[in-house]
Amino acid sequence: MSISSEIDLVTPVGPESPELGDEFGSASKSQGRQALERFVRSPMAMIATVIFVGIVGFCYIYPLFYRWNYAFADQRTCAESAKPGVCGHPFGTDASGLDLFAQMMRGMQRDFVIMIVSTLVTLTIGILIGAVAGYFSSLTDNLLMRFVDLMLSVPVLVILIVYGNRHPDMGAFQLAVVFGLFGWMGLARLVRAQFLALKEREFVEAAHAMGAGNLRIIMRHMIPNSLGTILVFGTIFAALSIVTETSLTYLGVGVHFPDTSLGLLISNGVDAASTRWWLFYLPGILIVIVVLVVNLIGEGIRNAFDPRHNRVRD
């Protein structure tokens, strides 16, 4: 406790010292820039980012050159449930002769859309509600937080299943929006807590003393200072959205044939796991890698914004 504080005390240096800035003649580094630099310097986070970008980029670009379309059923007899590498299908085919590799790439594309859309929807609602609740009077705060409690008591999975059954033609985009609409409560609480803390900070009081308006204080001071928290939540939610998509699709809601998603591939492959292992394990491994990588990126962002976080404490 006091030991580490003293060490901090004698370390006015690090990459943030004024002397250092002079020495390198660097003009200025915002905390955001610094966070970015820390992120880039963290090998784990960088490897994860490269893998993620690589996978997504590959899944969008390579299908343009690949010989099999994800919806094309290869009618040749050798292509029925072909093992990986057989009959020109590198990852094999399923019972109807659809190329697994093409399907996985298409599935990844759909999952990427789901990730992005649901995360954006969640971030928008969560920040808005959290900010309003955290910044304004206790009455507004109380009302909004009770609403959050109410939303949290709603079993999201059931809602999604019911909604999915009512709208059997629901595509990836719609699924993402619905998932996003029910996923923002955690973020709203986080942002509210962050705002409550920031409200007590002197620089916010200073802005009040200058005569700054509420909107200015929220947009210029409070949200930029909550950015770390928001980004970390975003990545965790993105990873969660893939897992949720998989679960939902397994339960028969979500993406349907002829379109496909990683979740659909897995749910189709489950029955075949013992006989045609590739149909289950290959998409499964891809999901695990993607979720892991996204979580690692989130961890990297968290450490980048709060470098003390990974320090050993006593």
Add this chain to the structure above:
Amino acid sequence: MHMRKNAGEPGAQGRPDLAKHATAPGGVDVVEFETDQPRPARSTDVLLKVENLEVAFGSLKAVRGVSYEVRRGETLGIVGESGSGKSVSSMAVMGLLPKTAKITGSVTFQGDELLGRNDKVMSAVRGKKIAMIFQDPMTSLDPVYKIGAQITETLKVHSPGLSRQGARDRALELLKIVGIPNAENRMNDYPHEFSGGMRQRVVIAIAMANNPDVIIADEPTTALDVTVQATVLEAMKAAQVETGAALILITHDLGVIAGVAERVLVMYAGRAVEVGSVDDVFYRPRMPYTVGLLNSLPRLDVHEKTRLTPITGTPPSLQHLPAGCPFSPRCPLYEPHCSTAEPELVEVDGHDKHWAACFRTDQLVGQDRYEAGEIFQTGSEDSELPGEVIGDDLHDTPRADLERDAAQTQSTGLPGQGPKETPR
């Protein structure tokens, strides 16, 4: 770099080897410190001796060669600003630094080396022989135990034979010594039920519980108000009289040092830059940093307002120390020679109880602190500004305002407030 060279020099002149002088015939005696206040009787045996202590955290050298010693009943003040290494050095003495810290040098307690001893040995020394008081009493008190229990616990750890009642009586006695009113009832209170000042007194009571030989107090009153500080310092003096311990008081407050300590060690950038009796250091400072420190305080002894003389610049980063004397970039007495090597502590004013690490200390001989302070008034004030600047986009701003500004400065005739970097 410079430090290493110095440390490796065999028989370096003027090494701050105070131990040598202590054991010398006719050695250090309290009477020679011009203190007319009665002090507790003391023997001449050295309790704690620190020699050439160095502490590094990776490439960061927090302490770069500190030596001192304390005798029974004596009070040594260690003063320095944040980042001077004053707290780290005492943590190192207590063996409280994390394993990542690389500690070299020697720390002996009554002749036994403490550095490099295992945790078990150190635990026996801590509390029993050397006690420590921290700045924040909340961190040293366990919030879930009553304070009576915490004191008796400390007593029993080091004297297992003590009876329950005996421990309780002793705890009560200790609380009374440090001036806790209504001590019988307060034994049953939890730390959070005490005010900051009272809590610090409890910590002092715990520190003196086992009659330690040395008490190290690290900024014990920094978090407290002045009236509370006065009472806590009284409690500390009482504890010292009671135990006859040597007291090492670490603080940034020169006023506290002046009131409590007999000898002072001034630290800057991880080194001792001036050592001597309080009277020598406070009235006849011989190191420009000490001079600057003393003159940056408002004077309470004169009625007319005198302008404060700040030290220009900021303390150096310990990872990028300037060449030679670490104070040289801020020093008004700087000359090129100061950048060639780091000055050692040398005897000043012709007696062996006052030491200063400065090549140009001769310039200060015969001056009192205010006369010496005049060296700082010649330098440009308010120049915390880093030196040369190269123009950037802000240069093409209209200059009329600035010139009017400058003209205004001249007409008011006030020194040291005009823009220093007005582009011409």
Add this chain to the structure above:
Amino acid sequence: MSSVTMEKSGKVPPGEVEPILRVTNLEKYFPIRSRILKRVIGNVKAVDGISFDVSPGEILGLVGESGCGKSTSGRAILNLQPATAGSVLFEGKELVGMARGRMRPIRKDIQLVFQDPYASLDPRMQVSRIIAEPLVIHKVHEGDSLRARVRELMELVGLNPEHAMRYPHEFSGGQRQRIGIARALALNPKMLVLDEPVSALDVSIQAGVINLLDDLRDRLGLSYVFIAHDLSVVRHISDRIAVMYLGRIVEIASTEELFARPAHPYTQALLSAIPLPDPRRERTRKRILLEGDLPSPANVPSGCRFRTRCPKFANELNEQQQQRCITEDPVSDVRDIGHPVACHFAEVQAVL
């Protein structure tokens, strides 16, 4: 209740100078609510009726120990924390109860400087934007003239304008405090409320910031309310000093008068406790030590609020006199001391 007669001193010539700030019986209570029903069951009387004037160009020091309500007073004056009762007249305009929108133009004239230069600057903003913020909010300057003004302000407080594009963490504590001062000065205010502006700084850095504040007052004709706990700093900078204890001003006098002839037992204890960097004087000084703890501002003692710790009450007064302290709240009055003191048995005693 307490009528405080003002004593002009220091730089302000005696005469009929209209005060720029007149605080009368200012109160700031924080209600204590019951757990469940949220009924008000008591009040933390952080500021309990303080009155003082500040003349144009004057520096009033507000000193006291933690929990005496000095920082709350500063915020209540600025209407950052709405006062419970009383009046704050700034240039004749009543600030207590003023709506936020109407307060905005007044904020140009009266600004706050914060204690902690690390917390009061938004870490994510460049210094130029921090200093420009009040100018942008009040739409005073734009474009080139905004940049010129920022540059001018940075030079004014002794910062290098070339560093305008840097972020707060790239500056040292003293430099950051200068940034905070530049921001406060951006709108050409007439008055600054400074809340412990140097207590977070190292000694050698403090001196530079104090000198700067001193110069700015002389140069720009500012008035300050200088809130601090460090009496030596307050003595150095202030023309007059008000000593606060538990939400009240117990003594107010010109700086010289207060240090030479303190009359309230609390002031005497406070002055005697200042550690002097002067070993010989420290050895011969007698300290007045206070017993016990500061009472809770939620449960203020009856009569004189200082009596629970007052050395005079405990050692010098007879029972009858003590009874008076217990039952009667002393009003701040000049008595035969020469300056207002809130003590029934005020008596000058030099302690420094």
